[in-house]
Amino acid sequence: RAAGPRRAAARAAVDLDFDTKVFEKELVTMAGTEEYIVRGGRDKFDKLPEAFKNIKKVGVIGWGSQAPAQACNLRDSIAEAGLDIPVKIGLREGSASCEDARKLGFTEEDGTLGGVLDTVAESDLVMLLISDAAQASLYPDLLKAMKPGATLGLSHGFLLGVMQADGATFRDDINVVLVAPKGMGPSVRKLYEQGKEVNGAGINASFAIHQDATGDATDIALGWSIGLGSPFSFITTLESEFKSDIFGERMILLGGVHGIIESLFRRYTANGMSDEDAFKNTAESITGNISRKISKDGIKSVYDSLDAEGKKEFEVAYSAAYVPAFDIVAECYEDVECTNEIKSVVNSGNRFKASTKGFPDLPMGVIDGTHVWKVGAKVREERDGNFACHPFTAGVYCALMMAQIDCLLAKGHSYSEVCNESVIEATDSLNPYMHARGVAFMVDNCSTTARLGSRKWAPRIDYNLTQQAYTAVDAGVPVNEELIEAFKVHSVHDALATCGQLRPSVDISVTATNQEVRKELRQEA
Numbered sequence: 001r002a003a004g005p006r007r008a009a010a011r012a013a014v015d016l017d018f019d020t021k022v023f024e025k026e027l028v029t030m031a032g033t034e035e036y037i038v039r040g041g042r043d044k045f046d047k048l049p050e051a052f053k054n055i056k057k058v059g060v061i062g063w064g065s066q067a068p069a070q071a072c073n074l075r076d077s078i079a080e081a082g083l084d085i086p087v088k089i090g091l092r093e094g095s096a097s098c099e100d101a102r103k104l105g106f107t108e109e110d111g112t113l114g115g116v117l118d119t120v121a122e123s124d125l126v127m128l129l130i131s132d133a134a135q136a137s138l139y140p141d142l143l144k145a146m147k148p149g150a151t152l153g154l155s156h157g158f159l160l161g162v163m164q165a166d167g168a169t170f171r172d173d174i175n176v177v178l179v180a181p182k183g184m185g186p187s188v189r190k191l192y193e194q195g196k197e198v199n200g201a202g203i204n205a206s207f208a209i210h211q212d213a214t215g216d217a218t219d220i221a222l223g224w225s226i227g228l229g230s231p232f233s234f235i236t237t238l239e240s241e242f243k244s245d246i247f248g249e250r251m252i253l254l255g256g257v258h259g260i261i262e263s264l265f266r267r268y269t270a271n272g273m274s275d276e277d278a279f280k281n282t283a284e285s286i287t288g289n290i291s292r293k294i295s296k297d298g299i300k301s302v303y304d305s306l307d308a309e310g311k312k313e314f315e316v317a318y319s320a321a322y323v324p325a326f327d328i329v330a331e332c333y334e335d336v337e338c339t340n341e342i343k344s345v346v347n348s349g350n351r352f353k354a355s356t357k358g359f360p361d362l363p364m365g366v367i368d369g370t371h372v373w374k375v376g377a378k379v380r381e382e383r384d385g386n387f388a389c390h391p392f393t394a395g396v397y398c399a400l401m402m403a404q405i406d407c408l409l410a411k412g413h414s415y416s417e418v419c420n421e422s423v424i425e426a427t428d429s430l431n432p433y434m435h436a437r438g439v440a441f442m443v444d445n446c447s448t449t450a451r452l453g454s455r456k457w458a459p460r461i462d463y464n465l466t467q468q469a470y471t472a473v474d475a476g477v478p479v480n481e482e483l484i485e486a487f488k489v490h491s492v493h494d495a496l497a498t499c500g501q502l503r504p505s506v507d508i509s510v511t512a513t514n515q516e517v518r519k520e521l522r523q524e525a
Contacts, residue, residue, distance in 0.1 A: 016235045017413060018209060022051045022219040023226070030415035030498045031195040031491035037416065038110060038222055039502070040230045048081040051223030052125075054216060055151075061090040061116055061142070063097035066155050066181070067228050068129060069189035070228055071203075072104060076192075077227035088112045090119025094496035104147050120145040125220060127153040132449045133349025136162045143171055149213065151175035151220050157242030159451065160210070161342040170210070175217035178208040179225045179233075180241050182420040183429030192229035193196030202229030203429060204420050205501075206236040219342075232502045233411070244413055247336045248421040248452035249446075251329055251404045251461075253430055257286060258443055258454050260396055261460030265372045266469055275375045281346035282391040283376055288387030290394050295427035298402060298496045300488065302394050305490055310391040317395025317469075319479040324468035325396075326403040326461045333407050344456070345449050364451060366444040372438035377443035380438065396465065398487070401426075422501075423496060 016027070023038050039179045048451045058078075060071040069088070075087040081398070091098055093115060106112040120126050120142055128135065128142065135142075139159060146152065152174055154160075163169065170176050181188045183203035205228060225233040236244075249255065261282045268278035278452045294303050303314055335341045351362050367373065401422060408418045434442050445453045 011255040013321050016237075018235050020218050020222055021216075022047050023222050025085035029501075030495040031418075032494075035414055035416055036235060037502070038233045040202065040232060042080070042195070042228045043199055044226050045077055045126065045469075046304055048077065048223050048227060049083055051216075051219040051226075052078075052083065052085060052159065054149075054214065055085055055124045055220065056106055056125065057123045058085060058087045058125045058129045059119040060087060060129060060130070061119060061390065062134070063089065063091055063095070063101060064129060064131055065185035066131040066188070067185070068100070068104060069192075070129065070155070071106070071184035072189060072228045073186050073192045073229055074224065075105075076231075077242055086112055088114060088119050090114060090116045092116055093217065114457045115512065117141065117145045121147060125153055125224070127150045127155070128159070129225075131349075131447065132158045132162075133154065133343055133517075134157045136346045136349070139163065140168075143174075146171070146174055147175040149175075151214075151217060153221070153224060154178045154238070155180050156245060157238035157240075157340065158246065158345075160238040161242050161339050161479050162346065164337045165284060172211070173208075173213055173335070174211070175213050176211035177217050177221035177224075177307060177407060178210065178236075178238055178239075178241060179205050179230075180207070180220055180236075180245065181205045181228060181230065182425040186226060187429040195229055202231055202414075204290065204424060204499075205233050206241055206417060206420070207233050208236050208238050208241060210238045217226065234414065234420075236387075236414065236417055240413055240417060242342075243333070243336050243411070244408060244417050244421045246338060246453065247333045247408075248342055248404065249450040250332050250336075250341075250427070250457040252401050252422055254443060254446065254450055255454035255457040255460050256325075256400050256404075257397070257426075257431075257434070258439055260393075260400060260465065261286065261439060262458065263462040263465045263470070264396065265375075266466070276379055279375045279379045281370065281388050282393055284379065284435075285388045285390045285393045285438055286397050287431045287439070288398060289389040291427045291431040291435070293389070294401075294423060296500075298493050298500070299398055299423065299477065300490075300493050302389070303488075304392075304400060305389065306391055313391035314385065314395040314398075315479045315484050316473055317392040318399045319395075319471040319483055320469040320477065321396045321465055322398035322403055322483055324464045325400040326407065327468075328457070328464050329400070329403045329407045331460075332413060332457055337411075341453070345452055348452050349448065364448070364455075366440075367455070368438070368440035368442075370446055373438065376438050376440065396469070400461070402487060402490065404491075405490075409492075411422075413491070416499070419495050419499045423492075424499060429505075476480070 025038060025340060027034055028037055060067050071087055071089060078085050089101045101113050153467055158191050181203040188203050194201055205225045207225050210219050265278050268281060269275060290302055306314055336459045404422045
């Protein structure tokens, strides 16, 4: 087997510079590469009045994973800064989400809950947080409704990919910015609330300035990010964000971990392990000890924590899994890069919402009725607090994580983006929720784009590992020592150490009944 791709240099800071008149720009070094960031914290809220000096109303459009968290966080931060800027939710008439918004204090009576187009037309900052499929169909009307000089705020670069495919462009009299928290909405809210006691704890965010019509788009975006509670904000582009984000959720963040667990559960039970032990040594191992170890001490710490025999088993798994994983990783990235994956999401949305003549109804099914996930529900009910760190599972999981990292670096993404999209979002946001409710539950209840991606790509990861990696292990193919050495000395370990220094000292606290989680993700007592 080849030793893997030659390490490519991450995008340099000089290619991703920005100018802020309000916040302090800081130069940090990640694995020898300099990048600019802006630190967050509640002590920065006194700068929000200057950043938002031209914002009289904020409109939050939608009520999915991100909207409740972002709306509540920004409303709280604006109030703490002493500003009188209303945050209004815009929902379609008759939406079932109206009641959920009212429960969080957004009401028609005080003018903080209304229709979509009215809210867009009134707002100086329009945070467009509706589903990707809805953005694809509604963006012409939404852009038309915006007033000149307003700011369109995105938390995902998906719309740019759609517009590129459509040959469309943004109006030139509006700002277009992005603030993309590197975690699911419930974790954005949960860590913000926890951060009230430690001057800020939250989810890191990338930001981008796609279009600056008014001259203050950068400070509006940074004010938004700091208002959400981001410990640090790093610069990207809309194009880089949608490529890394859509790709990441199909790989290590969701689809990849799903595929790994399915494949290893079958392998372990076929080799005589009980169903319960197989689940503990796959899903519980990944979302428990492996994830916590990576979050605190980096990827290599998982390997370093093993005894001599465990290290050998890790190396066998890592060596066999890296190239088959990279094969699917590269294919997925390139499908996102050329917008094929975006078109697939839009096409799927159209199939789900409107019947085609001759087609049956095509609702998106769930995966948690299959055997492995039923076993998982039983295991979670009987937890005793002891979670394994299975060496073979760790080797496979780390191989996929490193394959994703290497692919993003080869494609020119910055270390901040690589670390957050491939590691931090997994270990500090998604995996804790998976541990509380189960991987299958997350796959069945995340955003439509992520659900579609996981269903499509998890089987590819599963089958390639089964057909290529595990057969190599069973055939006694020698460990690729060069590949193992490349893992041990990889530059991402230094980059993650730098990110760790920027990370708040607060870990997310998640239980199966967290009330800040929307109904679909909450287990009622």
